[in-house]
Amino acid sequence: MADYPEQIERLSDMFRRLGGIGKKTAMRHAFSVLDMNEEEVRDFAQALIAAKTEVCFCKVCKGISSTEVCPICSDEGRDRSTICVVEDYRAAMAVEKVREYRGLYHVLHGVISPMKGIGPDKLTVKELLSRLDGTVKEVIIATDPTPEGETTAMYLSRLISPLGVKVSRIANGMPVGGDLEYADEITLRRAIEGRYNLE
Amino acid sequence: MADYPEQIERLSDMFRRLGGIGKKTAMRHAFSVLDMNEEEVRDFAQALIAAKTEVCFCKVCKGISSTEVCPICSDEGRDRSTICVVEDYRAAMAVEKVREYRGLYHVLHGVISPMKGIGPDKLTVKELLSRLDGTVKEVIIATDPTPEGETTAMYLSRLISPLGVKVSRIANGMPVGGDLEYADEITLRRAIEGRYNLE
Numbered sequence: 001m002a003d004y005p006e007q008i009e010r011l012s013d014m015f016r017r018l019g020g021i022g023k024k025t026a027m028r029h030a031f032s033v034l035d036m037n038e039e040e041v042r043d044f045a046q047a048l049i050a051a052k053t054e055v056c057f058c059k060v061c062k063g064i065s066s067t068e069v070c071p072i073c074s075d076e077g078r079d080r081s082t083i084c085v086v087e088d089y090r091a092a093m094a095v096e097k098v099r100e101y102r103g104l105y106h107v108l109h110g111v112i113s114p115m116k117g118i119g120p121d122k123l124t125v126k127e128l129l130s131r132l133d134g135t136v137k138e139v140i141i142a143t144d145p146t147p148e149g150e151t152t153a154m155y156l157s158r159l160i161s162p163l164g165v166k167v168s169r170i171a172n173g174m175p176v177g178g179d180l181e182y183a184d185e186i187t188l189r190r191a192i193e194g195r196y197n198l199e
Numbered sequence: 200m201a202d203y204p205e206q207i208e209r210l211s212d213m214f215r216r217l218g219g220i221g222k223k224t225a226m227r228h229a230f231s232v233l234d235m236n237e238e239e240v241r242d243f244a245q246a247l248i249a250a251k252t253e254v255c256f257c258k259v260c261k262g263i264s265s266t267e268v269c270p271i272c273s274d275e276g277r278d279r280s281t282i283c284v285v286e287d288y289r290a291a292m293a294v295e296k297v298r299e300y301r302g303l304y305h306v307l308h309g310v311i312s313p314m315k316g317i318g319p320d321k322l323t324v325k326e327l328l329s330r331l332d333g334t335v336k337e338v339i340i341a342t343d344p345t346p347e348g349e350t351t352a353m354y355l356s357r358l359i360s361p362l363g364v365k366v367s368r369i370a371n372g373m374p375v376g377g378d379l380e381y382a383d384e385i386t387l388r389r390a391i392e393g394r395y396n397l398e
Contacts, residue, residue, distance in 0.1 A: 003270075003292075004263075004288075004292060005253075005254050005263060005264060005265040006265065007246070007249045007250045007253050007254050007265060008250055008254060008263065010246045010249070010250070011246040011247060011249070011250040013246075014242065014243040014246045014247075017231075017235065017239070017243075018227075018228045018231040018232070019231050020224075020227070025219075027289065028217075028218075028219070028289075029217045030250060031287075031288075031289065032216075032217040032218050033217070033247055033250050033251060034250065034251065034254060034263065036216065036251070038251055038252065040216070041247050041248060041250075041251040042248065043213065044213040044216075044244075044247055045243075045244035045245070045247045045248050046244070047206070047209045047210040047212075047213045048210060048213075048232055048240050048243055048244045048247070049240060049241065049244050050206045050209070050210070051206045051207055051209070051210040051229060051232050051233065051240075052232060052233065052235070052237055052240040053237065054204075054206050055204050055206050055207060055233060064203075064204060064207065064233065065204060066204040066205065066206060071202075088230075089203075089230075090226065090227075090230065093202075093203060
């Protein structure tokens with residue numbers, strides 16, 4: 001039985017390391033690279049290296065940034081009295097897209113998960129506390145509504161509330177456009193608990 | 200609204216060019232690269248360039264190869280009287296996996312598709328004909344059982360049969376382990392047409 005050329009196998013292995021990519025898809029990606037022109041492939045290789053070497057963590061919010069302090073943290077127009085705590089940078093970008101929130105962020109780099117051996121010390125909790133210097137009036141905890149996200153929210157709340165800073169949690173309920181028939185029980189229960197009066 | 204660092208956007212764009220990758224998946228891949236260590240990322244970049252620059256087409260079968268003539272075509276142990284015609288190299292590798300076929304291959308690099316403006320001149324048909332020098336006794340056409348694959352099979356059959364070379368087509372029927380309830384009508388019709396006697 002003949003094999004693929006070693007170079008193709010190696011490239012396909014690299015694609016698999018990205019995670020969530022199976023053997024066949026990785027091989028398909030490797031063949032797509034063969035279909036690109038050489039300049040494009042060199043650009044791709046360069047983009048990989050640039051992303052890894054030129055992107056760092058913002059020293060304030062710990063989100064990714066190509067500058068020491070990210071554009072959000074250095075934006076004088078943002079409301080410095082509110083910090084929205086998220087699990088990762090992509091969650092912060094999701095909140096940004098809403099164009100509603102004008103405060104700052106703090107990226108935890110994960111959630112507390114005893115199962116995976118992740119305690120608060122593995123997250124940027126200490127860095128978050130050091131930002132609560134009196135300017136900050138509210139911390140909005142926007143971790144995912146998963147068991148780990150909820151645990152992390154509770155943990156942070158117990159840590160921060162005693163400091164006299166308001167701690168809030170994003171609401172649970174039916175997603176807009178969702179179908180009650182397909183909603184899970186916990187979501188529906190939270191949606192009923194969180195009901196509000198119509199005018 | 201803040202954006203992702205430009206390096207991340209650029210890398211995510213490169214992933215999208217692989218095809219079949221949406222915006223969110225591409226971004227997830229870009230973040231996976233950030234999670235790799237720098238050596239791994241450099242290996243990835245190197246693997247991209249090596250695959251593109253060191254892999255060429257075998258001058259006999261037109262399959263991909265890292266040598267001028269691929270390992271299959273240069274294997275003296277293979278049956279040189281049979282050529283299996285496939286759409287692409289991956290199809291040849293799929294046939295190889297069966298470990299049943301011991302002949303040679305010919306990679307067409309596509310199928311005839313008037314809709315996409317692909318005529319026989321864009322495929323390696325001429326190169327296939329030049330291989331029919333008397334040694335070859337049978338050409339097995341293993342293009343996909345799609346309308347384009349069937350058209351290509353018919354076209355090749357009409358071209359090759361008059362040369363006194365046997366032309367065959369891989370069988371259609373129910374995939375092993377498949378469910379009749381979910382089989383499409385054409386497959387089922389072909390399965391009935393191609394029925395064989397049990398002992």
